Amino acid sequence: MATHYLLGIDTGGTYTDAALFDEGKGVVAKAKALTTRHDLAVGISGAVDAVIEKAGIPVSAISLVSLSTTLATNALVEGQGGRSGLVMIGFGPEDLKRDGLETALGTDPVVFLPGGHNVHGHENPLDLEPLRTALPELGTSVSSFAVAGYFAVRNPEHEIRVRDFLRQHTHLPVTCSHELSSKLGGPRRALTTLLNSRLVSMIDRLVGSCERFLETRGIHAPMMVVRGDGALISASEAKVRPIETILSGPAASLVGARYLTGLDNAVVSDIGGTTTDVAVLEDGRPRLDADGAVVGGYRTMVEAVAMRTFGLGGDSEVRINDRGLEARFTLGPRRFLPLSLLSKAHGDVVTAALERQLRTAHVGRHDGRFAVRTGVPDRLASGLQPQEQALFDRIGNEPVPLDQLLSTTPQKATLDRLVARGLVHIAGITPSDAMHVLGRQGQWDAEAARMGLALAARAKDGAGRVLAQSPEELAEKIVAQLTRQSCEVILGACLMDDGVSGVDARESTEIDRALRRAAGIVRFGVTLDRPLVGLGASAPVYYPAIADMLSAPSAIPDDADVANAIGAVVGQVRASVTVFVTSPDEGIFVVNGAGVSVRLTSQEESFALARARAEKAALEQARLNGADEPVVDLRAEVDAPEIEGSRKLIEARFIATASGRPRIAAE
Structure with missing residues (x-):
């Protein structure tokens, strides 16, 4: 009997993971490649080629491919997507002011048509004439249409008639609100439909590029995409309803956690390079957000996991406040390229600059930090202001030390704008570098990490003391801060899930004393009512200490590093x-x-x-x-x-x- 291998792929912020899975044997092989944000297919091909080579199987043995992706989520958070025309049937302009619809619409056009239905499905006559009049201009200025009818969930006839009319006259993609949700609440259903229509071309490109890559490799298997509630959907349906893939990656991690641990009830915390995602498993299923997923500040009607995301990960910026009598460390929310990773890619350029800075007697404010282009196509750098273009031109594909790049204070703000546009990465010390110094991670250049932490350790606090006597001492402090902040975000997420308000885990004196196990006549304690499942490539090095601080049992599965990719195929x-x-x-x-x-x-x-x-x-x-x-x-x-x-x-x-x-x- 032939073995059927299932290929799971997950595109994360730092890595693209691939896992080959057999329902009898479990995980057969796994591999990672750096995510290529300018063209996700490049990272996907790197991970898939590596996992097939590791497994040593013919591609003909792969019988299913499933993809989890953060592309739709990121696009909504960053306000990206195509221009869409919104057609409102039976609604008036005043309805735009509800549920954030007017803000979401922005400058996209809207057409109001008489029509719609009442609560029992009885119609008001539909008039297509306003749409017919607007169509010559609309058809050339938008890339898709969203159609929302009054009480369309009770009777979608008018939405269907408008959809067919638009398809006949424009041949552009059209999304109807009744196709996405059966819940009442017209303006929020219209908002969900508008966001979906903006994502259609983007997800179509991602799925299409993935399909073409599989075709070139001779992998002829059905392709699925993970939905935000953890269920699977065919790639063809994902192209039509891309908004259902928001929170796809976090949902896949929960499904993977359930499979890998066998736990029905758990708190699942997935640490990546950029973020930590926290969610709850209840009776073997992800707990869903009853009111609909919130992404990019908009409450949608999409059923998705009740996931809390925090800007804390292995690649978080280490921020040091040395102005007080005792220096304080905080991590994130910005992501940096770890020095150890930058040096692995660029070698002598990085170490030479770090050595030069270490030889100087004084501490520089930009020591140990570099700028490097992200590698996106040049067309995405269009429209830069003159000062932005001038700075961007000085940053090549080789890293540039910030002490040589920035000579004035305003240039720092200019650099931050280039980073926000996704054109430039800043590199500096991160928790990942601290772990390399301590010997708990070793995939990148540990010596560059050591030099970066040695530079940072030279800084002095308000009392004139250096921050640390050695790179190892500073590394321990950084890792301790990650442990503490991780506990705070996990507790914060769980308190929100429990409906507890008014308790900020970061500010609470009681929680602080409980986590520190502070002595006193009154002893405070805090724990979870279920195990803590740690996921992510760095979970084994971080989560034992986090679970210990929370006084909770921990479960870190062997394949925690590819849980998302596994969740993509076992759902x-x-x-x-x-x-x-x-x-x-x-x-x-x-x-x-x-x-x-x-x-x-x-x-x-x-x-x-x-x-x-x-x-x-x-x-x-x-x-x-x-x-x-x-x-x-x-x-x-x-x-x-x-x-x-x-x-x-x-x-x-x-x-x-x-x-x-x-x-x-x-x-």
Whole structure:
């Protein structure tokens, strides 16, 4: 019997991970490559080629490929995406002021059309004329359309008519709000649809480039993408509904954590180069954000893991405040290129500059810091101000020491703007460098890390004392700070999940005493009610101390470094459909959802039709999402209070969820 290998890929902020998985043997091989932000396919090819070579298998043995990505999340956070035209059916301009829709819309055009439906699915006449008038200009100024109709979740007929009209006359991608959510709340559903339409071309490029890479390698297998709730979706559906991939990476890590540890209940903390993500496993499933995922400051209607993300990681900037009588250390939220990584890539250029700085008698404010271009295409550097262009021209593909690059204070602000544009990296000491000095990590250049920490240790606090007597002493202080800040963010996330307000883990005297185990007549303690699962490449070196400070049992699986990639292939395909029954008049029952509205005179018949519709639509959507043999689970929620001695139906919701493993390539 042939072995079916599943290939999981995760594109993170620093690394792209790949893992080959066999359902009988587990992880067969794993590999990493540096993420290439200007072209993610380059990093993907590096990781995939390496993992196939390690496994020594023919590419024909790969029967499924699954991708988790932070691209959609990052794009929304950074305000990126295409220009979209928003079509509002049955809404007015005042509705733009709700749920942040006006802010999200920005300068993108909006067209209001008469039409829409009421709560029972009855229509107001649709008038396409305003759209027909605006179309000549719209068709050439936007890259996609978003369509949101009043009560479209009850009757999507008008959204479908507008979608078909736009496709016929513009051939541009069109997203309808009823395709993304069955929840009421028109403006927020419109916001979710607008954000989705902006992401369509971006995710299409990512998935398309990944598909083309697989094709060139001869890998002919179905391709899946992880959704924000941890379920899998086919690549073709991800292109249509890219917003469902927001928080894809964190969701994959939770699914991977559940598989690797077997724990049903746990706090999962995933430390990467840039961020720490904290979430809760409850009864074997990721806890979801009941109100919809918040990304880039916008509350969407997308079901996603209740993930808290903090700017703290192995590549966090080490900030030293030496103005007080005792120096204080804080980490993040900015990401630096670790000196050890920079030196591995650029060798003598880095070490020569560090040696020069160490030979000087005085301490320089820019010692141990460099600037280097990120490598994005030149076209992305267009539109720079003259001072920005001049500084950018002086920064090449080889690192430049900041003490030679910056001669005036305003230039520092200019450099920060180039960093914010994604054109330049700043390199300096990080926790990863501290771990290299202490011998707990060794993948990069430990000597460059030692020199960088030696430079930083020479600085003096307000009492005239050097920060540390040796690079090793400073390294211990940096790692201790990472341990402490990690505990604070984990506690902060868990307190938010518990609904506890008014307690800031960073400022609380009681939590401070508990974490320090401070002596006193009153002893404070703090712990978690479940194990702490540590994920990430550096989890084994950081999380034992973090769990110990939290007085919690720790679980750090062997393959913690590729948990996201594993989660990408062990997850399930899942699709959920809701069908509604309302009663506008005595003895009349209206069935809405998963088809045209139907009026019946029997509650029993309407409920039976709603159940059958929901089950059929969920199974169809699950198969469309890539499920092989989905099974369906149905639950009903009936709001029927007793009024004057008799029950009055307000609304019944029949929610069918179909799930199954993704189909794999045939032998």
